[in-house]
Amino acid sequence: MxxxxxxxxxxxxxxxxxxxxxxxxxxxxxxxxxxxxxxxxxxxxxxNSHARILITKKSWTIGILFDEKLNIGMKHPYFNAIIESFKENVESRGYDLLFISKDLGGNRTTYLDHCIIRGIDGVIIITSHPNNEQIIELINSDFPCVLIDNECNRKSSIHSDDVRGCYLAVEYLYSLGHRKIAHIYGSKDTFAGNVRLNEFINSLKKFNLPKIDEYLVDGGYFSFDGGYNAMKKLLELEDLPTAVFTAGDFMAVGAISAIKEKGLRVPEDISIIGYDDLDICKYVTPRLTTIKQNTDLIGKNAADILINEIDKKICRTSMIIPVELVVRDSCKPIK
Amino acid sequence: MxxxxxxxxxxxxxxxxxxxxxxxxxxxxxxxxxxxxxxxxxxxxxxNSHARILITKKSWTIGILFDEKLNIGMKHPYFNAIIESFKENVESRGYDLLFISKDLGGNRTTYLDHCIIRGIDGVIIITSHPNNEQIIELINSDFPCVLIDNECNRKSSIHSDDVRGCYLAVEYLYSLGHRKIAHIYGSKDTFAGNVRLNEFINSLKKFNLPKIDEYLVDGGYFSFDGGYNAMKKLLELEDLPTAVFTAGDFMAVGAISAIKEKGLRVPEDISIIGYDDLDICKYVTPRLTTIKQNTDLIGKNAADILINEIDKKICRTSMIIPVELVVRDSCKPIK
DNA sequence: ATGAAGCACGAAATGGGTTTCGAAGTTTTA
DNA sequence: TAAAACTTCGAAACCCATTTCGTGCTTCAT
The missing domain is CATH 1.10.260.40 (lambda repressor-like DNA-binding domains)
Incomplete structure (x- = not known):
């Protein structure tokens, strides 16, 4: 050398x-x-970057703390889309991306310690369970962070406009004549699950629709199986809903599967609307109508927010990204 | 501090x-x-890890060089599955994962320079175009590397048993009575595309089936659209194939879409068999029969190979991972 | 001619650890 | 009791770059 x-x-x-x-x-x-x-x-x-970092204190490295409940990691199609966009943006500005895991060199370290040891400049936190002790420690530190799909009064955050997203879903179903609308919600200990459940209920009110408790079913952590099982519960009801809004596309696909299994049809018998706009929406039958989350914008802006914070240009930012209704084939006017 | x-x-x-x-x-x-x-x-x-790395020359960091033709990056469901498995395994052994991009701190650097600057211990190369100049430079260096889905006499590599995979696909279709079998192949400038095309042809021979040039269509870089367009070409033929083997699942889904559009049915009119066993196989209609690549094993063994090389226990390893036929609903005996 | 200003360069301190080798002090052995 | 063998510790070199501050020299203005 x-x-x-x-x-x-x-x-x-x-x-x-x-x-x-x-x-x-x-x-x-x-x-x-x-x-x-x-x-x-x-x-x-x-x-030698290490010699340089040692004295300049700037590592040109951004950490990515990624921890989700399904345990599929990078295979998660919503999160990996955000990561891809974030990665592109952060790399184009000269930073490298480092995964922050819990163990380093065989020794047990916390997330915060890991960030400090590696001397990274900032960290993006993508997690479905922000109540984790180690994540709280990190959030309470003065380490530059940006939270994806979460809110927090100590740190910058960015997420979709779920208020509008839920409204759009309900509005669309309402406009098709649906009045009996069920909701398969994401686990209440996730930020998105909670918010969307609340906003679904709020949206019902806006259209003077009654909140019916049996029409609110827990779909777990946004998985196919969660949606499938939740839909099965709904299908046991005497008075079936005519439309179902699921808090995530995977759950929607699972729900469709349960409906088909029961011998009913989507959208003829029951309309389904999802949330996320994963690639899979285009490939399932019927093609899934959904609320699109703009993962490109989320990733890009997360990069901007974090880098501005690292550069001390801005202290803290909360950003909400627009969503849109993507109409495909899984919803139909009520007969 | x-x-x-x-x-x-x-x-x-x-x-x-x-x-x-x-x-x-x-x-x-x-x-x-x-x-x-x-x-x-x-x-x-x-x-302070940088101070330590400076003197010990060991960074406990592994680089991931990931570059694929579809430009969807981490959203690529086959590669991200391998990355996830690789990540879990290297992390459990104390290494951190760093993405190797081309630019660092705003200055143009090559992949090899990037690896050296960052002082990483080794690198996993996941790329669909190994003829890239910079990648060749890296492969020709003495940097510890492991290549995914490629072969190279200078570096360790790991990939699926495509010889057997293609044989299994043809054998299965043959066993269902198909004799007119087409192949939508992945671009010839990818390793997988090339190998599978050759092995498809070899497998035909084993069953004494003729090689028909019109039944061999380029599906591009394994995308939905590539499969869709290739299938459209096949559907223009006078003498339609009764079964199509595609070199990737995305192309299979695209092909199915083209067949449906033409008013034909899968598998009643044409059987389709894919390759990869992506999640999507379970969610499309009909559920896709395919050759499963074991991404867990590929990622895990890639980690083992690379770390053994870093530790100087082994110089070079070439490993081939078994595949298996996963029967679902997209193939049917010929009428 | 002289003081001031500008230019080009380098000595040395700095960052935060690791590792070699030698030197005390203590214990064991003959 | 003297020599040999351990223990335990620390001085100093080292890894590789950055940055402050000072020095000698040239050029300019007075």
Whole structure:
């Protein structure tokens, strides 16, 4: 490995001057710069980031703390879309992305310790269970953070406009003539599950629809099976709903499967509307009508927020991203 | 930030002894160790990994070089499954995962430079186009690498048993009575596309089936659209195939869509068999019969291979992972 | 001619650890 | 009781880059 000392010896200039030339300082003559740069290139000089980070305190690394309940990790199609967008944006601004896990070098460390040990500049927190002790510790620290799909008065956060999303779903079903609308909600210990359940109920009110407790079913952690099982419960009811709004697309697909299994049809007998707009919506039969969360924008803005915070330009930001209704084939006017 | 020098002052022992106590050296008395460890914990000491890496040359970081043609990055359901499995396994062994992008701190760097600058211990290469100049540079270096879904005589590699996978697909279709079997292949400038095309042809021979050139269609980079367009070409043929083997599940779903659009049915009119066993197979209609690639095993073994190489236990490994036929609803005996 | 200003460069401190080797002090052995 | 063998500890070198501050030299204005 070539170091600035090697270049120093080779050119006769001091390591100081070499460093300055490499960093384009103005107090090095153009001639000297050229000599040093040429020699550095000849010798295949590559800077050692750890030495630099040690003294500059800036690692050009952003941590990604990702922990979700389904235990499918990167396979999660909603979160990985956000991560992809975040990654692209953060990389284009010169940062590298490092996964923050709990163990490092075999020793037990907390998330916060891990961030400090690695000297990362900031961290994006993507988690469905923000009540985790270690995450709370991180949020309460003064480490630059941005929370995805959560709210918190100590840290920056970004999430979709679920108020409007739920309203759009109910409005659409209402406009198709549906009055008996059920909701398969995401687990109440997730932020999204909670908010969407509340906003579903609020939206019902706006259309003067009654809140019927049996039409509110827990679909767990947004999984296919959760939606399937929840739908089965709904199908046992005497008075079936004519439409079901699920808090996530996977649950919607599961619900459709339960409905088909019962011998009913979607959307002829029951309309289904999902939430997320995962790729899968286009491939299932019927193609799923849903509320689209703009993962590109969420990821991009999360990057902006975090980097602004790292650069001390902005202290804290709360951002809400628009959603939209995507009409496909899983909803139909009531007969 | 507490340093070993702070602990040194607070306890009266030299920084050397503090460092040794923290690292459990045997030439520090038990009593001294206890005093130092206690004080370190009191003072909230957290080691600085950059200082340590600078001298030990071991960063406990593994790079992930991920570059695929569809430009969907982490959203790619096959690659992200491998990454997830790889991630879990390297993390459990104390390594952190860092994405290797091309730009670092705003300066243009190659993949290899990036790896060296960051001082990572090894890198996993997941790419659909291994002929990229920068990737070749990396492969030709002596940096510890493991290639996913590729083969190379200079570096370790791991991929599925495509020879058997293609045979299984053809055998299954043959056993259902199909004799006119088409293949939608993945782009020839991908490893998987190439191998599967060749092995499809080889498998035909094994069953004494003729190779018909019109039945071999390029499906591009394994996308839905690629499969859709390729299938459209097949459907223009006078003598339609009774079964189609696609080199990837996405292409299979696209193909099904084209068949339906034409007014034909799957599997009644045309049987379709995919490759990969993505989650989506379970959710499309008809549920997709496919060849399952074991992403868990690929990721896990890639981790083992790479870490063994980093630890200098093994120089180079080529590994092939078994595949299996997963029968669902998209194939049917010929009428 | 002289003091001031500007330019080009380098010595040395800094960041936070690890590791080698030597030196005391203590215990064991002959 | 002297020599040998352990224990326990620390000085100092090292890893590789950055940055402050000072120095010598040249150029300019007076």
């Amino acid at each position: 070539t170091t600035i000392y090697d270049i120093s010896k080779a050119t006769g200039f001091s390591p100081t001057t070499v460093s300055k030339a490499l960093n384009d300082y103005s107090d090095v003559s153009e001639k000297t710069k050229q000599i040093i740069l040429k020699k550095a290139s000849e010798m295949g000089y590559i800077p | 507490t340093t070993i020098y702070d602990i040194s002052k607070a306890t009266g022992f030299s920084p050397t002894t503090v460092s040794k106590a923290l690292n459990d050296y045997s030439d520090v008395s038990e009593k001294t160790k206890q005093i130092i460890l206690k004080k370190a914990s009191e003072m909230g000491y957290i080691p």
